[in-house]
Amino acid sequence: MFELKPCDPVTYRQQTRRSTLIVAVLFLALAMLLSSLAVMLFGEPGGDNFRFNVGGVFAAVLIVLALVRGPFWSQAWLAPAVYGWQLKRSLMSVTNVMHKVTERVQANDPTAIKLLRFYHLGLTQMHELDANSSAQAQLVGEIDAHKAKMHAMGIDTEQTRLDPAWLETLKSA
Numbered sequence: 622m623f624e625l626k627p628c629d630p631v632t633y634r635q636q637t638r639r640s641t642l643i644v645a646v647l648f649l650a651l652a653m654l655l656s657s658l659a660v661m662l663f664g665e666p667g668g669d670n671f672r673f674n675v676g677g678v679f680a681a682v683l684i685v686l687a688l689v690r691g692p693f694w695s696q697a698w699l700a701p702a703v704y705g706w707q708l709k710r711s712l713m714s715v716t717n718v719m720h721k722v723t724e725r726v727q728a729n730d731p732t733a734i735k736l737l738r739f740y741h742l743g744l745t746q747m748h749e750l751d752a753n754s755s756a757q758a759q760l761v762g763e764i765d766a767h768k769a770k771m772h773a774m775g776i777d778t779e780q781t782r783l784d785p786a787w788l789e790t791l792k793s794a
Contacts, residue, residue: 623711625742625781626704630749636701643698644689652681708747711783715740721791726767730794731776736787737767738780 656677664670693699715722715736722740725733741764748757771778 622785623707623783625708625739625746628701628704628746628750630752633701633705633750634752636698637705640699640702644685644693647688648681648685651684652678655680655684705747705750708743708750712740712743712747714788715743715783718788718791721794725791725794729774731774732787732790734767734771734774734776735780736783736791738771738776738778739783739787741767742781743783 654677656674659673659677659680660670664673689699694703719740722733722737726737741760744760745757745764748754768778
């Protein structure tokens, strides 16, 4: 279950830039080291060592991916980037069933109505974190109309959690 957390957009962007820089520098260092090592061990002096250079870069990609998804994933310096990734994954899971969500919202299905509200709140936060105010401005009318519908139906508008059961309910409907 994913839950929206309050985040300061400026701090979020600073922290994600820092974590991106750390991962990029690590990748560059590993790629150079592994490529050089591969050429030194397997290459020919003055020969075509392109495949060993590519192999070193490919190995660096795999190592960095394993580090990021492994030990780095739980580190505090990567937490904002992990949160942003999880937010976008959660929004994508709703986007994948949006045709059913809109259909069920029109039929006044409370589950779909809650799911759409979570989607609106998550999308609003994502736009704030990414400093994408133009995309957010396009959604204001739709978000306000949906919120008014929720008030009229007596449904809580603070839907900050994505319950996987909501998605399963819509997929099976």
